[in-house]
Amino acid sequence: MATDPTDPNAPRVGVDEWVASHEQRRVRRTGLLGVVERELERVPSPAFYLAFGVAAAILPALTSNGYVIKVGLDTLLYMLLALGLNITVGYAGLLDLGYVAFYGFAAYGYAMLASPKFGLHWATVGVIPLVVLATVILGFLVALPSRRLVGDYLAIVTLFFGELFATVYQNGEHMSLLGFTKAKDVTGGPNGIPNIDQFHVFGARIGTLNYTAYYYVALIFFMVLLLAMYLVDRSRTGRAWKSLREDPLAAELMGIPVNRLKLVAFACGAGIAGLAGTVFAAANTAVFASEFDFTSGLLIIVYAMLILGGAGSLGGVILGALVVNVSLEVLRTPGHATWVFYVLIAGTLVARVRPWRWLALVIAGTAGFGFVVHAIVSAAWPRGVHGQAPVGGVLGSGLGHWVILPSNPMTIGNVAFVFLVLAVLALTLLRGWAQRLAMIPTLYLAAFVWENRLAVEPSVTRLILVGVILIVLMNARPQGLLGTSRVEIV
Amino acid sequence: MNWNLFLTELVAGISHGSVYALIALGYSMVYGILKLLNFAHGDVYMVGSFIGFGIIGVFGGATNLSVSVWVLLFLMLLGAMLGGGLLGVMIERFAYRRLRNAPRIAPLITALGVSFFLENAAQLVLGAQYQSYNSFSWKSPIALDHFTLPAHAVISYAEVIIIVGTIVLVVGLTLFVQRTQLGKAMRATSFDREAAAMMGIDVDNVIVATFFIGSALAGAAGVLNGIEYQQVWPYMGFTAGLYAFIAAVVGGIGNLPGAVLGGLTIGLAQAFSIGYISSTFSDAVVFAILIAVMIVRPSGLLGRAAVQKV
Numbered sequence: 145m146a147t148d149p150t151d152p153n154a155p156r157v158g159v160d161e162w163v164a165s166h167e168q169r170r171v172r173r174t175g176l177l178g179v180v181e182r183e184l185e186r187v188p189s190p191a192f193y194l195a196f197g198v199a200a201a202i203l204p205a206l207t208s209n210g211y212v213i214k215v216g217l218d219t220l221l222y223m224l225l226a227l228g229l230n231i232t233v234g235y236a237g238l239l240d241l242g243y244v245a246f247y248g249f250a251a252y253g254y255a256m257l258a259s260p261k262f263g264l265h266w267a268t269v270g271v272i273p274l275v276v277l278a279t280v281i282l283g284f285l286v287a288l289p290s291r292r293l294v295g296d297y298l299a300i301v302t303l304f305f306g307e308l309f310a311t312v313y314q315n316g317e318h319m320s321l322l323g324f325t326k327a328k329d330v331t332g333g334p335n336g337i338p339n340i341d342q343f344h345v346f347g348a349r350i351g352t353l354n355y356t357a358y359y360y361v362a363l364i365f366f367m368v369l370l371l372a373m374y375l376v377d378r379s380r381t382g383r384a385w386k387s388l389r390e391d392p393l394a395a396e397l398m399g400i401p402v403n404r405l406k407l408v409a410f411a412c413g414a415g416i417a418g419l420a421g422t423v424f425a426a427a428n429t430a431v432f433a434s435e436f437d438f439t440s441g442l443l444i445i446v447y448a449m450l451i452l453g454g455a456g457s458l459g460g461v462i463l464g465a466l467v468v469n470v471s472l473e474v475l476r477t478p479g480h481a482t483w484v485f486y487v488l489i490a491g492t493l494v495a496r497v498r499p500w501r502w503l504a505l506v507i508a509g510t511a512g513f514g515f516v517v518h519a520i521v522s523a524a525w526p527r528g529v530h531g532q533a534p535v536g537g538v539l540g541s542g543l544g545h546w547v548i549l550p551s552n553p554m555t556i557g558n559v560a561f562v563f564l565v566l567a568v569l570a571l572t573l574l575r576g577w578a579q580r581l582a583m584i585p586t587l588y589l590a591a592f593v594w595e596n597r598l599a600v601e602p603s604v605t606r607l608i609l610v611g612v613i614l615i616v617l618m619n620a621r622p623q624g625l626l627g628t629s630r631v632e633i634v
Numbered sequence: 635m636n637w638n639l640f641l642t643e644l645v646a647g648i649s650h651g652s653v654y655a656l657i658a659l660g661y662s663m664v665y666g667i668l669k670l671l672n673f674a675h676g677d678v679y680m681v682g683s684f685i686g687f688g689i690i691g692v693f694g695g696a697t698n699l700s701v702s703v704w705v706l707l708f709l710m711l712l713g714a715m716l717g718g719g720l721l722g723v724m725i726e727r728f729a730y731r732r733l734r735n736a737p738r739i740a741p742l743i744t745a746l747g748v749s750f751f752l753e754n755a756a757q758l759v760l761g762a763q764y765q766s767y768n769s770f771s772w773k774s775p776i777a778l779d780h781f782t783l784p785a786h787a788v789i790s791y792a793e794v795i796i797i798v799g800t801i802v803l804v805v806g807l808t809l810f811v812q813r814t815q816l817g818k819a820m821r822a823t824s825f826d827r828e829a830a831a832m833m834g835i836d837v838d839n840v841i842v843a844t845f846f847i848g849s850a851l852a853g854a855a856g857v858l859n860g861i862e863y864q865q866v867w868p869y870m871g872f873t874a875g876l877y878a879f880i881a882a883v884v885g886g887i888g889n890l891p892g893a894v895l896g897g898l899t900i901g902l903a904q905a906f907s908i909g910y911i912s913s914t915f916s917d918a919v920v921f922a923i924l925i926a927v928m929i930v931r932p933s934g935l936l937g938r939a940a941v942q943k944v
Contacts, residue, residue, distance in 0.1 A: 300924075610750060614743055
C-alpha cells in the first residue's frame with residue numbers, strides 16, 4: 145500500500161507507526177486538571193525557561209536575606225552541574241561517576257591561578273576560559289581510554305578517577321614527581337587553598353562574599369548554557385547523542401561516529417562542570433579536597449537532581465535541582481523539617497491510599513494508636529515521655545502528647561530506625577487490607593524515629609533521604625518527573 | 635636488596651589482596667548473573683565488619699574475652715557471613731528485583747542509592763567515629779601476635795589468619811560452584827539467563843542464592859580485615875569496595891579465579907607502591923594498572939572477550 149506523503153495521518157518516514165501515534169493513545173486526565181495539563185503542554189518549553197530566568201533574576205530584589213541568596217547561588221551551581229551531567233548521562237547515556245572531580249579540578253585550577261598560593265593573580269577573563277579548557281582536556285583524557293568500554297566499565301573507571309582526584313588533592317601538600325623532584329606543596333593538602341581572588345573584570349571587582357553578584361554571574365552562565373543546550377538538544381549532535389543512548393550498536397550501524405560523540409559528550413559535560421567550579425571557588429574564597437570526594441555526597445546529590453527531574457530533560461534539570469536543594473536546605477532546621485515530614489507523609493497517604501474510607505481509617509487509626517501507646521508508656525515508664533519534641537508551637541505540643549519521647553532516645557531510637565526500615569520493606573510485600581492495617585504501626589514508628597533520631601541529626605538524615613529518593617524513584621518512575629518514558633521496541 | 639621491606643610488603647599485599655579478592659568474588663558473581671554492578675556490595679562488607687565488632691562486644695570486649703579466640707573467630711565469621719548474606723538478599727529483593735528488565739542505567743543508580751543509604755544509615759545508628767577490634771589484645775589461648783621471618787620481616791598471625799581463611803573460603807566456593815546442583819544452576823544462569831529459565835532452572839532462586847553467597851563472602855572479608863587492620867567505620871565499605879571492583883575488572887568480571895587474581899594483583903600493587911614509592915601515589919598506581927588492563931585486555935586478565943549477539 146502506497147502512502148500519500150501529503151496525508152497528515154500517514155506515518156512519517158523513519159518513524160515507527162506505533163511510536164508516531166503514541167500521543168493519541170495517551171490516557172489523559174479529564175476535567176479541569178486535564179484542561180490545564182493540555183494548555184501547559186502547548187506552551188513551548190523556552191517560555192518556561194524564560195519564566196524561570198525572570199523569576200530567578202528578580203529573587204534578590206525581593207529579599208535582603210543573605211541566607212536565601214546563598215542558597216539560591218548553591219542551587220544555581222547545582223543546576224549548572226546537573227546541566228553538564230545531563231549531556232553525559234542524560235543525552236549520551238554514559239554513566240560518568242567521576243563527574244564531581246571535574247568540578248573540583250576547575251575549582252582548584254581557579255584557586256591556583258588566582259590566589260596568594262603561588263602568588264599568581266591572573267585576570268578573571270583569562271583564567272575562566274583557561275580553566276574550562278583544561279577541564280575539557282581532562283575530560284577528553286579520562287574518556288579516551290574508556291570510550292571503547294561498555295557502560296559499566298566506564299562507571300568504574302570514572303568512579304575511581306573521582307576518588308583518585310580527591311586523594312591526590314587531599315595529600316598534595318608534599319607532592320613530588322614520583323620521587324624525582326623535591327617535594328612541593330601543590331594543593332595545600334587538607335588545608336585547601338584559602339584567600340582566593342574574587343572575579344574582577346576590567347577594573348570592576350566583586351566584593352568578598354558578595355553572594356548576590358555571584359548569584360547573577362551563575363544565573364547568566366546558566367541561562368546562556370540552557371539556551372545552548374536547548375539548541376543542541378534539537379541539533380544533529382543532540383539527536384545523535386540520544387540515539388547513542390538508546391542503542392549504541394544500532395547508532396553505529398547507522399553511520400553515527402559513536403566514539404567521537406562519546407568523547408565530545410564527556411568533554412562538554414566536564415567543561416560545564418569546570419565553569420561551575422570557577423564560580424564556586426571564587427564565591428566561597430576557599431577550596432578543600434574533601435568537598436569533592438564521595439563521602440561529601442555531592443556526586444549522589446547531583447545525580448539525584450538529574451534523575452528526579454528526568455535525565456535528558458532540560459526542564460527536569462531546573463526542577464530537580466530546585467526540589468532537591470531546597471528540600472535539603474529545609475532539612476537543616478529541625479523545626480521546618482518536621483512540618484515538611486508530616487505534610488509529606490499526609491500527602492503521600494492522600495495520593496496513594498484509595499478509597500478514602502481506607503485513608504480515613506489509616507489516619508484515624510494512626511492517631512488513635514499513638515495516643516494509646518503514649519498512655520501506656522507514660523503509665524508504665526514515665527521517663528519514656530520526658531523528652532522534648534524538636535519543633536515548637538501547636539505541632540510540637542500536639543506531638544508531645546502523641547509520640548513517645550524518651551529522655552535518652554539514642555539507643556532505642558537507633559533500634560527503632562532499623563525496625564522502621566524493615567517494617568517499610570515488609571509493607572511493600574503486603575497487599576490489600578493487611579497492608580493498610582500494617583501501615584498504622586509503621587507510620588507511628590516512622591514518627592517516633594523521626595522525632596527522636598532523624599530530626600535531631602539533620603546532616604546525616606539529609607544524605608539518608610537522598611539515598612532513599614534514588615532507590616524509590618528508580619523503582620517507581622525511572623524516567624523522573626519530567627522525563628519521557630522510553631518506548632521499548634523489540 | 636632490602637629483604638625485610640620486600641617480605642613485609644609481600645605479606646601485607648597478599649593479605650590485603652585476599653580481602654579484596656573475597657569482596658571481588660561477590661561483585662563478580664552478581665555481575666556474571668545479572669550484569670549489574672552492585673555498588674552496595676562494599677557496604678555489605680562494612681556491615682559484616684560491624685557485626686564482627688558487635689560480637690566482640692557481646693563476649694566482653696577485646697580486653698577481657700569470655701571465650702577462647704578460636705570460638706570467637708568462628709562466631710564472628712559465622713555471624714558476619716549470615717548477616718551479610720541476609721542483607722544482600724534483602725537488597726536484591728527490595729532494590730534490584732523490579733529493575734531486572736529496566737534500562738541498564740536504572741539499577742546502577744539504584745545501587746548507588748542503596749550504597750549511600752547504607753553508609754549514612756550506619757553513620758546514624760553506629761556513629762561516625764572509628765571503632766577498633768583491638769585484636770592485638772586478645773589473649774587466650776593464643777595472642778594474635780607477631781612472629782619474625784628470616785631477614786627480620788615481622789609478620790602478624792592476623793595476616794596468616796586472613797590468608798588461610800581466604801584460601802578456605804575460595805576453595806569452598808569453587809567446590810560449591812563446580813560440584814553442586816545449585817552451583818551448576820548458577821553457571822547455567824550466568825551463561826544465559828533465559829535459556830536457563832527455559833531448562834527449568836528457577837532463576838529467582840539462583841539469583842537469591844548468588845546474592846547470599848557473594849554477600850556472605852563480603853561479610854567474612856569484613857571480619858578478616860578487622861582482625862588485621864583493627865578499624866571499622868561507616869564509610870570503610872566505599873574505598874574497599876572500589877578496590878575490589880577494580881580487582882574484579884582487572885581479573886575479568888564474571889570470572890571467579892579472575893576475581894582472586896585481580897584481588898591479589900591490586901593488593902600487591904598497592905602494598906609495593908606504598909613501600910617503595912609513596913602512599914599518595916598508591917591510588918595512581920592502581921589506576922594505571924586499571925587503565926592499562928582496560929586498553930590491552932578490556933575483558934580482564936582471565937576474562938573471555940564477549941561476543942555481542944544482536
